[in-house]
Amino acid sequence: MFDLLLRQCRLLQSDRTIAEVDIAIKNQVIAEIAPTINANTRLELDMQGHLISPPFVESHIHLDSALTAGQHRWNQSGTLFEGIEIWRERKQNLSLEDVKRRAIATLKQQAIQGVLFVRSHADVSEASLTALQALLEVREQVKDWMTLQVVAFPQDGLYGSPQNEALMEKALEMGADCIGGIPHYELTREDGVKSVHRIFELAQKYDRLIDIHCDEIDDDQSRFLEVVAACALRTGMGARVAASHTTAFGSYNNAYATKLLGFLRRTELNFIANPLINITLQGRTDTYPKRRGVTRVKELWQQGMNVSFGHDCVQDPWYSLGTGNMLDVAFMGLHVCQMTGTAEIDACYDMVTWNGAKTLQVEDQYGIEIGKPANLIALNAQDRYDALRCRATVHYVISQGKLLARTEAPRTTWHCDRE
Ligand code: FE2
Numbered sequence: 001m002f003d004l005l006l007r008q009c010r011l012l013q014s015d016r017t018i019a020e021v022d023i024a025i026k027n028q029v030i031a032e033i034a035p036t037i038n039a040n041t042r043l044e045l046d047m048q049g050h051l052i053s054p055p056f057v058e059s060h061i062h063l064d065s066a067l068t069a070g071q072h073r074w075n076q077s078g079t080l081f082e083g084i085e086i087w088r089e090r091k092q093n094l095s096l097e098d099v100k101r102r103a104i105a106t107l108k109q110q111a112i113q114g115v116l117f118v119r120s121h122a123d124v125s126e127a128s129l130t131a132l133q134a135l136l137e138v139r140e141q142v143k144d145w146m147t148l149q150v151v152a153f154p155q156d157g158l159y160g161s162p163q164n165e166a167l168m169e170k171a172l173e174m175g176a177d178c179i180g181g182i183p184h185y186e187l188t189r190e191d192g193v194k195s196v197h198r199i200f201e202l203a204q205k206y207d208r209l210i211d212i213h214c215d216e217i218d219d220d221q222s223r224f225l226e227v228v229a230a231c232a233l234r235t236g237m238g239a240r241v242a243a244s245h246t247t248a249f250g251s252y253n254n255a256y257a258t259k260l261l262g263f264l265r266r267t268e269l270n271f272i273a274n275p276l277i278n279i280t281l282q283g284r285t286d287t288y289p290k291r292r293g294v295t296r297v298k299e300l301w302q303q304g305m306n307v308s309f310g311h312d313c314v315q316d317p318w319y320s321l322g323t324g325n326m327l328d329v330a331f332m333g334l335h336v337c338q339m340t341g342t343a344e345i346d347a348c349y350d351m352v353t354w355n356g357a358k359t360l361q362v363e364d365q366y367g368i369e370i371g372k373p374a375n376l377i378a379l380n381a382q383d384r385y386d387a388l389r390c391r392a393t394v395h396y397v398i399s400q401g402k403l404l405a406r407t408e409a410p411r412t413t414w415h416c417d418r419e
Helices: 080-093 096-111 130-141 164-174 189-206 225-235 254-265 275-281 297-302 326-336 342-350 354-360 384-390
Strands: 002-012 018-026 029-034 041-046 051-053 056-061 115-123 147-153 178-181 209-214 241-245 270-273 306-309 376-379 394-399 402-406
Touching: 002 029, 051 384, 056 096, 056 306, 056 326, 056 354, 096 115, 096 130, 115 130, 115 209, 115 354, 130 147, 130 164, 147 164, 147 209, 164 189, 178 189, 189 209, 189 225, 209 225, 225 241, 225 254, 254 297, 270 297, 270 354, 275 326, 297 306, 297 342, 306 326, 306 354, 326 342, 326 384, 342 384
Parallel strands: 002 041, 002 051, 056 115, 115 147, 147 178, 178 209, 209 241, 241 270, 270 306
Antiparallel strands: 002 018, 018 029, 051 376, 376 394, 394 402
């Protein structure tokens, strides 16, 4: 007796093939995948040939600042730095309830659109560590339907204020999953380099993952990615490290970028690009031509490196237009990075699914395979290309073997008789 049987699935597989199968779930685990399954089940759902995919993975978001756009003022310049100033004002009156309410509302918004794995940064520059405490409580509260990782993120720099380094260590003791950083926003180049070294030391001491906001600036002299790469090579930690944003990589001269790519290939580093926000934040000091402000996604992918896409912001001082829809993120990435070949389009889909799972190091729980936790989504699409082109509706979200959300596609009726 199965708990849930999904009929008529078009199962999307990581090798780019699609299989027409039934999928049976028992005890929250995928129990059987076969062309036809004949067995008793408590609940049967007809997927009607919809595309069945592993859930979307949000590899980079800031839930602590989500849903605050316009509080207390709008980011009129649209720059990263005005965003940081507004957040500095807003975070003076954070409370646990305030952060938890907005974080859970955002996670629900994401989950109904098929996101079941999220990595969120939590600002740990405030002495109270309210944002971190709130997100750690949320991590526990949502664990039955969402896997949430929390990064201790020193928004104002690890050395921006005398107490920040100790706050970071306290955040790790409280249970943050990952240690973050922002070397390009430290007071000096030397502080930036020192911060990266300290982050690796702390990650080893506390056995945590690393996710650094790295070179999120148009300055072609912002070169902390090479420091991260060197630390990854020397510690052997590369697969447990993510370099987020790395937008300056898009501005480096090609001679330096080519040398750097050679180093990066040896590291197993993960890269997270956030095309929605960086296409709007970056290039603000340019006249024309304006830079795209996105890292070299296509080149990193071509070199076989793991790249994922993140939303970064959902209605906050940096980006007011986020929706939580990962297909929007991949759609923008596909355009900005000019990844319009068929394999490239497929790769952009992978950047919000399988690649994100690799970045989060949750591959043992991820994927539609017998014996794995039953997390999957049903999209109104034929394949990856169709899903991206149409930003397909996610009809069903199955989380840990249970139906979590169901959404109907919009229906239009044509009322004009004329052809
Ligand atoms: Fe970020």
